[in-house]
Amino acid sequence: MIQIPRGTQDILPKDSYKWQFIEDTLIDVCEKYNYQEIRTPIFESTDLFVRAVGDTTDIVNKEMYTFKDKGDRSMTLRPEGTAPVVRSYIENKMYGDPNQPIKVFYNQPMFRYERQQKGRYRQFVQFGVEAIGVEDPLIDVEILSMLMAFYESFGLKDLELHINSIGDFDSRKEYQKALQEHFRPSIDEFCSDCQSRIDSNPMRILDCKKDKNHPLMATAPKITDYLNEESLSYYEKVKSQLDKIGIKYVEDPNLVRGLDYYTHTAFELMSTSDGFGSITTLAGGGRYNGLVEMLDGPKETGIGFALSIERLLLALEAEGIEIKNPHTLDLYVVTIGEEARDYASVLLSRLRKNKLTVDMDYKARGVGAQFRDADRKGATYTIVLGENELETGQVKLKHMATGEEVETSIENLGEAIK
Template identity: 70%
Template sequence: MIQVPRGTQDILPKESYKWQFIEKKLQEIAKNYNYDEIRTPMFESTDLFVRAVGGSTDIVNKEMYTFQDKGDRSLTLRPEGTAPVARSYIENKMQHNVEQPVKLFYVAPMFRYERKQKGRYRQFVQFGVEAIGVEDPLIDVEILSMLMHIYQSFGLKNLKLVINSIGDMESRNEYNKALVEHFSPRIGEFCSDCQSRIHTNPMRILDCKKDRDHELVKNAPRMYDYLNDESKNYFETVKAKLDDLNIAYAVDYNLVRGLDYYTHTAFELMSNADGFGAITTLCGGGRYNGLLEMMDGPDKTGIGFALSIERLILALEAEGIDIPNEKGLDLYVCTMTDEARDLAGTLLHKLRNRGISADMDYENRKLKAQMKDADRKNARYTIVLGEDEIQNQSADLKNMQTGETKKLSFEEMISTMEEI
């Protein structure tokens, strides 16, 4: 039997309402912050991710789904959303937009070949936001404020926001030199990935899942001590503005994030809920200065974050928060004869074209079974069509909550349902 590919999942109707509710709320919040939706292709040139995400990252080296098309071009299913958005910003010359920063959001599937874990899949859905075109601590704070707003709007309480500054490129270069000096004498004690990164991207050693408990990682130099004055002032301003908004946070000097394009503010949001799992990260992001230039674009900077809807659902479950199921029919039409079934089909057509959700029985079941079906489908109203109803061209509209009935002609019923 052909089964769903490993690391993917079917989201069945009994669960899909959760996704619909979450995606709708995410889009509403994004629009409240004046972010507009962008939709980029599901696959891009492989070179986009190699250049933007970084050749030394696990994403590029181990996790990308890459293939050759019939034109012998190397294409990759997108593993993350920032690089495609940056590519679109450059290609569509958004730097010339009157309004800067350009504020964008997306809801899209991503693809990474990684070991399946609880809440982590090889195809997963990300909601992400990007603000490109302005370097200002206030934009960083806006992004962090939106991030907290999103999770708190779902009722989550066991949250921990962790931030750090990776500094500008000058600061990063000085810090990388210090890390090479720190790790080199004992780099043989680390995994093969860390050994290869010591001269390509030593900051990634701090983010290694295998060696995170090594004493040299715990005692590594702090990024903050290598920030130049401009980077320190930027970070201090971000923290001061967060304090003004009463947004709680913790500083983690080892937080570097997993992609090469981050500079200045980097952050992660974690869940402290019991039963959430060993991997506590819900969401992450940061500022990226130089990314667009690296892609032959303009000298513009941006900041953003991305969250996994799968992990958001896990966090809600860990805190016992139910997602409301708003699914339900406006009207269920029960039928007692073949002629009534034909009439029901015509009536349903008119109702649905007026924006009224309606359904009927298609298995020719007894009336009692049809009423049970109406209950299962959470119908707000029902009517029963039989010989008398056809002859009189009217039926009793029943409120399934109150039991109240009202006799209406079929045309009156359509207008009444519209009013309801």
């Protein structure tokens, strides 16, 4: 039997309404912050992700779904959202738009070949936000405010915002030297990934999940001690403004994020709920000051974040927050006989044009079975349509919850339901 690919999932009708509710809620928050949707292709040139994400990252080295197209070009299924947005920003010359910064959101599937865990899939849906075209601590604060508004709009309370500054490129250069001096004498005690990162990208050692409890992690140099005056001033302004608008945060000196294009503000949102599990990250992001130029664009900067809808669902479950199914069936037509079934089909078409949600039996079952079907489907009202009702043009509209019946004409059935 052909089965679903490992690391993917079917979102069935019994659950899809939750996704629709979450996406509608997130889009509503985006509109309040004046962010508009962007949609990019599901696959891009492999070179886009190699250059933007970084050839030392796990995403590029281990997790990308890459293939050759019929023109022998290397293509990759989109593993993350920022690089495609920046590519589109450059290609469509959005930097020339008088409305700056460019503020966009996306809601798209991503693909990474990684080990499946609870809330982590090889195909997953990422909702992300990007603000490109301005470098200002206040836009960083807006992004962080938006992130918190996303989760708080669902009633989530067990949240902890972690922030850090990874400085500009000059600050990072000095910091990376300090990390190499700190870790190199004992690097053979670390995993093979960390051993390869000691020269190529030592900051990524701090992000290692395998060696996170190694004693040297706790004593590693803090990047905030290596920030130059400009970077430190930027970070202090972000923190000051967060304090003014009442957003609580935890300073996390080991928070470096996994992608090479981040500079200055970096952040992650964690769930502190007891029932959430060992991997607590809900969302993450940061500022990227060199990415646009890296992809042959103008000297523009940006900031953004992305969240996994799968993990947002887990957070709601952990805090016992239920999403109610908004779907209602206004009317179920119980039919007796072939003529009544034919007429019911026409009646349903008319009622649907009247903006009612209606259904009928399509399996020619008995009356009792049809009523049970109406009950399973949660119908608010039912009518019985048979030879007598067709002759008189009158039906009894039954409220399924109370059993109350009201007689009405078939002609006025829609108004009676409303």
